[in-house]
Amino acid sequence: MIYFISDLHGDRNIDAFNDYVKNAKEDDLLIILGDIELHFRDTDENREFSKYFEELPCKIALVDGNHENFDYLYSFPEEEWCGGRIHRISEKFIHLMRGYIFEIEGYTFLTMGGCKSSQKWFDWGLRWEQEELTEDEIIRAYRNLKEHENKVDYVLTHKYRIEDPKANPLSQNGFMNFVDNCVEYKHWYSGHWHKTKYLDDKHTVVYRTLTPLAGDVVLRTNDVACGK
Ligand SMILES: [Fe+2]
Numbered sequence: 001m002i003y004f005i006s007d008l009h010g011d012r013n014i015d016a017f018n019d020y021v022k023n024a025k026e027d028d029l030l031i032i033l034g035d036i037e038l039h040f041r042d043t044d045e046n047r048e049f050s051k052y053f054e055e056l057p058c059k060i061a062l063v064d065g066n067h068e069n070f071d072y073l074y075s076f077p078e079e080e081w082c083g084g085r086i087h088r089i090s091e092k093f094i095h096l097m098r099g100y101i102f103e104i105e106g107y108t109f110l111t112m113g114g115c116k117s118s119q120k121w122f123d124w125g126l127r128w129e130q131e132e133l134t135e136d137e138i139i140r141a142y143r144n145l146k147e148h149e150n151k152v153d154y155v156l157t158h159k160y161r162i163e164d165p166k167a168n169p170l171s172q173n174g175f176m177n178f179v180d181n182c183v184e185y186k187h188w189y190s191g192h193w194h195k196t197k198y199l200d201d202k203h204t205v206v207y208r209t210l211t212p213l214a215g216d217v218v219l220r221t222n223d224v225a226c227g228k
Contacts, residue, residue, distance in 0.1 A: 002105060002213040003030045006158075006191025006206045009067065010037035010049045016210040024058035029104065031096075033191035033206055034065020034113055034158030039072045040126065054090060061086075062095045064113035065158040065192060067121075070130035084111070084144075096156075098133065099141035107153040107213075110185070112141055112175065115159040115192060135170045142178075151184040154213070160190035160203060189213075 005017055012018075020030055038050045064073060073095050076087040084100025096102060096111040103109075114133045121127045145152070159172075162180060167173035179185070188203045189211070196209040204211065 001025070001028050003028065004033055004156075004189050004206045004211040004213065005030060005208060006033035007035040007065070007194055007208065008032065008037065009035055010040060010046050012049050012052060014208050016208050020210055021056055021058055029059045029061060031061045031063065031156065033063050033156060033189060034115070035067040035191065036062060036065075037067050037069075039069045040067060054093065056092065058092060060093045062093075062113075063111050063156045063158060064095065064098075064131075066115040066117045066131040067126070068128070068131070070128040074130065083108075098137040099139075099144060101144045101148055101152055108148065108151075109154045109156055110141065110145065110152045110179070110183075112137075112155075112157045112179075114172070116172075133172045133175070138170050138172075138175050141175065145179075145183060150182055153186050155179055155183070155185050155188040157188070157190045159192040160188060160205065 003020060005020070008014060008017060024030070036053065037046065038053060040046055064070070073087055073089070076089050076095070078085055078097070079088055081094060082102040082104050084102040085097045087095040087097065089095060096113070098112050098114060101108050101110050112133070114131055116132050117127045157176070160176065162173070162176060164173050165177055167177060169175065169178060189206055190203070191206050193205050194207055195205060196207040196211070197205040199205060
């Protein structure tokens, strides 16, 4: 079973995440849609969180967000995994690199992490230049999509928002426009906005609610979060 969660931000007290860790089965995979904040802040709390996270016994994959220590993520060896490329951080924990299409449990997933932080993060010195998508990563995604005839089952990004319908196709916005309009996909999962929200039949924003991927059935996670 595949689950999503997002934006842990170095917080050890997230019930849905702790429930997953406690109950995960051998075959389960949790995909975090960005902003873990591993080795991100120079605080004892962040060091403790990072150590705890790296020693977890369950399978976890990361689509990077903007609040990541990219020097740390990119320091691990790259390898092929399920049709794409990853950084293997430990036996159980991997980083799904940008612009690849992975085949997991019979479904294809396009992954495109990254996002630009707002000015305050620059001012605080908590910003890595690798947070923004490069043209090479976007070109890689176009190439891999073309090989799949612009068809995937799921799209996974940190942020989803269509801001400028005429954006340069080699920018993050332009790429998102292309995916939304020219790629055939079942559903798009993203994080970043710190809310759990089922936007429409094609888009779900994930936060700290454990959101299962149930094949062709898209669960309306905001209904779950609202207790309806
Ligand atoms: Fe974010």
